[in-house]
Amino acid sequence: MDFYLAAILQALCFTPMCLGIYITLKVFNFPDITTDGSYTLGAVVCALGISNSLPLIVIVPVILISGALAGIATALIHTKLKVNALLSGILVMTALYSVNLSLMGRSNIPLLNRPTFFSFSIIPDTELNIFLITILIISILIVGLNYLLKSDFGLAMRATGNNELMIRSLGVNTASIKIIGLAITNSLVAFSGALVAQFQGFTDINMGIGIVISGLGAVMIAETVIRLFRIESMVLNLCCIIIGVCLFQLVLAFTLSIGIDANLLKLLTSCFVLFIVALPNSKWFKFLNVK
Amino acid sequence: MLSAKGIHKSYGSLQILKGVDLEVEKGEIISIVGASGAGKSTFLHILGSLDMPDNGSVLLNGTDLAKLSTNKLSAFRNEHIGFIFQFHHLLPEFTALENVCIPAFIAGKGRSESEKRAQYLLGLLGLSNRSHHKPSELSGGEQQRVSVARALMNSPSIVLADEPSGNLDSENANALHHLFVELRETLKQTFVIVTHNEHLAEISDRTVHMKDGLVI
Numbered sequence: 001m002d003f004y005l006a007a008i009l010q011a012l013c014f015t016p017m018c019l020g021i022y023i024t025l026k027v028f029n030f031p032d033i034t035t036d037g038s039y040t041l042g043a044v045v046c047a048l049g050i051s052n053s054l055p056l057i058v059i060v061p062v063i064l065i066s067g068a069l070a071g072i073a074t075a076l077i078h079t080k081l082k083v084n085a086l087l088s089g090i091l092v093m094t095a096l097y098s099v100n101l102s103l104m105g106r107s108n109i110p111l112l113n114r115p116t117f118f119s120f121s122i123i124p125d126t127e128l129n130i131f132l133i134t135i136l137i138i139s140i141l142i143v144g145l146n147y148l149l150k151s152d153f154g155l156a157m158r159a160t161g162n163n164e165l166m167i168r169s170l171g172v173n174t175a176s177i178k179i180i181g182l183a184i185t186n187s188l189v190a191f192s193g194a195l196v197a198q199f200q201g202f203t204d205i206n207m208g209i210g211i212v213i214s215g216l217g218a219v220m221i222a223e224t225v226i227r228l229f230r231i232e233s234m235v236l237n238l239c240c241i242i243i244g245v246c247l248f249q250l251v252l253a254f255t256l257s258i259g260i261d262a263n264l265l266k267l268l269t270s271c272f273v274l275f276i277v278a279l280p281n282s283k284w285f286k287f288l289n290v291k
Numbered sequence: 292m293l294s295a296k297g298i299h300k301s302y303g304s305l306q307i308l309k310g311v312d313l314e315v316e317k318g319e320i321i322s323i324v325g326a327s328g329a330g331k332s333t334f335l336h337i338l339g340s341l342d343m344p345d346n347g348s349v350l351l352n353g354t355d356l357a358k359l360s361t362n363k364l365s366a367f368r369n370e371h372i373g374f375i376f377q378f379h380h381l382l383p384e385f386t387a388l389e390n391v392c393i394p395a396f397i398a399g400k401g402r403s404e405s406e407k408r409a410q411y412l413l414g415l416l417g418l419s420n421r422s423h424h425k426p427s428e429l430s431g432g433e434q435q436r437v438s439v440a441r442a443l444m445n446s447p448s449i450v451l452a453d454e455p456s457g458n459l460d461s462e463n464a465n466a467l468h469h470l471f472v473e474l475r476e477t478l479k480q481t482f483v484i485v486t487h488n489e490h491l492a493e494i495s496d497r498t499v500h501m502k503d504g505l506v507i
Contacts, residue, residue, distance in 0.1 A: 152396045159382055159393065166380035168341060170394045170441075171369020173362055232384065 007253035011246040012134035013199045017192030018245045020185035021215040029161035033089030035189050037096025038070040040208035042190025044100045047109040047203035067190025071182035079175035107205045116198035146235040217273035218245035292317045297347035307333045309504040320482045322492040325501035331485040339372050339451045373442030375452040379434040381426040387437045388422040394444040412440040432463030452484040
């Protein structure tokens with residue numbers, strides 16, 4: 001049971017990243033691969049801050065700014081140099097690997113016995129304490145994002161994703177929307193990396209590899225739930241991301257618990273994501289949706 | 292009010308516009324007609340600052356669009372130019388009223404002021420009872436009329452329409468064409484319309500024929 005509880009706690013740490021992926025991919029329709037790099041960047045900045053005994057009140061803004069800078073770099077390459085969105089993200093992600101390694105100076109930084117977010121004690125039970133802290137953080141993020149997406153800026157962001165030509169014709173500078181949007185979403189991704197680093201007790205240079213696939217899988221599950229129940233409310237859409245990321249991590253945990261080789265985990269992750277992506281187009285799903 | 296002079300535009304080695312001139316007076320309805328590939332839509336996009344010419348200038352109300360920065364150009368477009376496309380491009384998750392309000396929200400206007408103006412425009416276009424419906428609950432003609440209301444939201448100097456009736460049946464298309472004339476009468480609105488529709492060209496004040504990137 002603890003195994004599944006750990007999966008849920010990890011899922012909750014992944015949630016800010018999945019919220020970021022949901023906004024880039026589903027709200028303003030930008031395929032951002034920077035995630036793999038900005039996730040590790042957040043973890044690296046967090047590890048450096050904690051290992052240098054900086055207070056969390058200083059570390060958190062630096063994490064958010066580092067993620068934002070990664071997002072801005074991708075957006076600038078795309079909007080100013082007219083490089084394809086996918087390629088822009090890949091370029092920044094690749095560059096960030098070197099940046100992260102240079103910042104760390106080695107491939108791994110342990111964070112055991114250091115003060116972290118999870119050192120704040122709300123209740124004595126350690127795991128329940130982590131659960132409450134992450135739920136509190138996610139609640140704040142969802143309230144903030146819901147407000148943002150309902151604001152005039154959020155409206156422009158959503159319209160940019162829906163039809164860029166139309167929203168440009170209405171007088172929106174879509175390049176600015178993309179720059180600010182990617183800054184926000186990569187801040188979320190970096191923050192998620194920092195949460196996971198604190199949860200698992202170390203930062204590793206390879207911790208971000210393929211993370212975008214996990215995020216994508218969670219977002220796809222959320223999308224399937226949203227479509228199945230025809231959820232229109234933005235705040236409920238964002239809440240569905242929590243369901244998506246928890247289900248995704250529980251499936252992976254179940255896969256490991258039945259004794260499947262851990263080396264095959266990435267393959268299974270890809271197959272599971274493929275299944276989830278294909279599900280909304282299946283006859284079974286359409287039958288359920290119509291009924 | 293609108294003056295385009297010597298507009299040239301190429302994509303790679305393909306020359307789309309080869310020196311197009313156009314003068315538009317306030318309250319005019321001008322149709323731009325021509326075969327596919329004549330450069331009509333490219334020209335309209337340049338008039339509306341959605342694209343920039345390689346050579347030539349576009350002046351709207353005395354402002355040279357090429358001299359504005361990206362941010363100023365966006366704000367200018369929001370304030371002075373309305374667009375209607377062949378497909379309505381309404382946001383599916385918003386009601387008709389909310390869709391019409393979008394240009395005002397972008398301009399930073401207040402919600403109550405924007406909704407009042409949007410309700411007035413929807414009423415003017417015969418859509419008062421559809422204001423809280425989402426695009427999927429509206430007919431094709433109604434969707435396009437909502438997009439006309441959206442184009443008029445900020446009282447633009449000029450409305451540019453690219454095949455506005457191209458996706459409508461003949462009855463709805465004719466109704467939309469007469470709506471343009473009515474709006475010109477009631478609001479003194481100026482329209483430049485790219486169309487293949489002969490009826491729309493006939494009821495316009497002036498028809499500009501384009502062929503191979505030139506006005507003929």
